[in-house]
Amino acid sequence: MSLPPGFLDELRTRLSLGQVVGRKVMWDTRKSNQGKGDLWAPCPFHQEKSASFHVDDRKGYYYCFGCHAKGDAISFVRETENVDFMEAVRILAGEAGMPMPERDPQAQQKADHRTILVDIMEQAVQFHRLQLQTGVAAAARDYLERRGLSVEAQARWNIGFAPAHNGVLEHLSGKGIEQKLIIDAGLAAKSDRGNGLYNRFRDRIMFPIRDARGRAIGFGGRAMDPNQPAKYYNSPETPLFDKGRSLYNHGPAREAAGKGKPLIVAEGYMDVIALSEAGFEATVAPLGTAITENQLQMLWRIAPEPIIALDGDTAGLRAAMRVIDIALPLLEAGQSLRFALMPDGMDPDDLIKSQGAGAMQKLIDQAIPMVQLLWQRETEGKTYDSPERKAALDKALREKIKLISDPSIRAHYGEAIKEMRWELFSKRKRSGGGARPQQRKWAPGNQAAWKRDISPVSTSKNSALGTGAAKEEYLREAVILATLVANPKVAIEFESALEELDCRDQTHGDVQSCLLRHLGADDLRGVIVDALGPMVLENLMTHSHVAISPAIRRAGDDAIARLCLAEEFAKLNARLGHAREIEDAVEDLSGVADEGLTWRLAQATAAVERAERGDNDDKAEYAVRKNGSRLKKDELSALDRLLKQIGYADGPDTPES
Structure with missing residues (x-):
């Protein structure tokens, strides 16, 4: 029946929620403040000893911090008395002394x-x-x-x-x-x-x-x-x-979940029966359709984090993926889904029969959060070996995250995605040979006496480039990282370049990892301080070479920050390309060097020169090689020493000053 306008408001005004709830609970006198209507008790909807059930008598609402039950006086009577809405209204109206309106x-x-x-x-x-x-x-x-x-x-x-x-x-x-x-x-x-x-x-x-x-x-x-x-x-x-608003085994599952059993969502009747008979009584199933929005809301009223346990075949996985798209716009704080993925070709009934209830319990305990399955859906079986493919992944994930209406959850999903993105691409870089090995062995067949460890671009002070290129790389890394921290709005534009940065300094690597995980955070500096401590960032920002950078002195100027980052990344990449070219040429060298080696080194040198034109060009002291390219003298000397180390003292490409 329909109620006259204002009837429910009048009913709620006349009632004391504390009195309604007080018939079912014992108030915790230590936590409660009766005078302010701030009341606490053990929750009547699930078994517990602590007082996590809170009633705000002035506002007329209750909330349990354990099982997340919430509502007003009408919903409380409906749940505790097992009656429908109108019957709950009738009970409360009798208590409040309000006659029920005539039925339609x-x-x-x-x-x-x-x-x-x-x-x-x-x-x-x-x-x-x-x-x-x-x-x-x-x-x-x-x-x-x-x-x-x-x-x-x-x-x-x-x-x-x-x-x-x-x-x-x-x-x-x-x-x-x-x-x-x-x-x-x-x-x-x-x-x-x-x-x-x-x-x-x-x-x-x-x-x-x-x-x-x-x-x-x-x-x-x-x-x-x-x-x-x-x-x-x-x-x-x-x-x-109404099959879109019904769940198989709804009532018994709700009762079991209230006693602490995990809420499991299976695919069909036999799965529900098999799971319940095996001890997983809080199990339900949708009725022949994909899970609907209404069914999700029903599930969340039973438990804050249901576990979706669909069959381990293509159809089951496809159904799980559809659930993600339905659930994303409905997520709230403390309200999500987890997924227990069955072995390929098996459903819960098959698993219990073949491996026992313990195997099912293990899968439930290892159920993955929804964000992880979302990531798996977008990345599984795909290759990201080009900027365009990475950009396509970023776009797809951004579109999915935009579906989340809660801004806090949306931000946390963004951070989790960045974490997994960093893990994926950093692993690819390591496995693909992009990361520099710490130690290499080179031993020409007839020159065993020259066998030794070579780290041509090590950060060690005793290395060949320890006072030249390595120091410059270190300084450029510091400027890049500090600029990103000081200009968080611009930082996210350089995410791909930052991913490819192969930091030579361990502390720089820690800052890089932290940046990639938290790009887009409101307080980027604060996040890094929390993660790495204040001294790491203080040492980075107060470095003399960093402090004089225009992007640091004029932090917040996006245009200057973009120019500075673009220039520093270009120069650093050229310098690192030169160092890697030396390293690779040395590794490929067997026996006697030829013109191919010197050509490769000359090409790398030319790249460095192009990147550094305009950077103290009038002050730098260069040596001119026979092919016309230029190299700083300290770098050239280091290269000569390196060639002598491997037994090539008088090469065909001796530099001219």
Whole structure:
């Protein structure tokens, strides 16, 4: 029935939520402040000893910090008294001394009609249970036995059988029930040929579907004939049954979840029964459709983090991926999903039968968060060996994260994605040879005496480039990292370049990792300080070479920061390219060097020169090589020493000053 405007507001005003709840709980006098309406007690919706259930009597709302139950006086009475909305209103109105408004005759008629249909459905349940014991159901009983369902389990789940002939339509009609009511209950339908009615369920094992209050509202039928086009068939939409707003085993699962059992979402009836019989009583299933928004909200009212345990085949994984897209816009703080992925080709029933309940428990304990499955969906089986492919991944993930309406959750998803992105690409770089090995061995066959460790671009002070190129690389790294920290708005534009940066200094590497994980954070500097401590950032920012950088002195000027970063990355990459070219040429050298080696070194040198034009060009002291390229003298000397180390003292490309 509909209520007059303002009736519920008046009812809530007259009531004290503390008094309503106080009938069911014992207040914790140490935590509660009665005068301010701040009341605490052990939660009546789940078993606990601590007082995590909070009532704000002034605002009229309650919330449990354990099971996350929340609502007002009406919802509290509905949940604790197991009544519907109007009955809860009637109970509270009696307490508040408010007469209930007159019923709408049409609404009363609908309610009475539903009551009649519920009674018809219960009669159908009992009819099908009896039919399962008859001779025509022998094949159905054999099937249930093969699936491991004992007679006692069949009785617990009210499993029955719909015969091919003389079904529930004939049975109910014989008891004087109008055929229209049987049709309204979804048990029979009119024939398209116009020759009367027929039973919707024929030659099927019958699974009753009940609402949260335990009332039979529909059926699911499993065909015995393998040639039937629909293996499983549900009741149609009726005044009682809306499959997108119903869950199989809803009531018992809610009760079990309230006692601390994890809420599991399986795919079908037999999975729910198998899991429940194995001790996982808080298990439900959607009814022949992908999980809907309404079903997700129902799940979250039972438990804050249901575990989706779908079959380990392509269809099951596809269904899990659809759940992600539905759930993302609905996420709230403390309200999400986890996924227990079954072994390939198995469902929960198969797993329990073959490996026992312990194997299922292990999968539940290892259930992965939704953000991880989202990442897996977007990256699995794909290669990201080009900037364009990486950009496509970034775009796809950004579009998904945008679906999250809660800004806090959206930010945390962004951070988690950055973490996984960094892990993926840093591993690729290491496995792909981009990272520099710490030690290499070179031993020409006839020059064993020259066998030694070579680290041509090490950061050691004693290395060949220790006072030249390595120092410059260190300084450029410092400028880049400091500029990114000081200009967080620009930093995210250089994410790809930062990923490719191969830091020579361990501390710089720590700052780089932290930056990549938290680019886009509101307080980037604060995040780094929390992660690495204040001294790391202080030492970086106060370095004399860093302090004089225009991007640091004028922090916040995005244009200057962009120019500075672009220039520093270009010069550093050219310098590192030169160093790697030396390293690779030395490693490839066997026996006697040829013109190919010097050509490769000359090309690397030319790249360095191009990158550094304009950078103290008038002050730098260069040596000119025979091919016309230039190299700083300290770098050239280091190269000569390196060539002598490997037994090539008088090369064909001796430099000229």
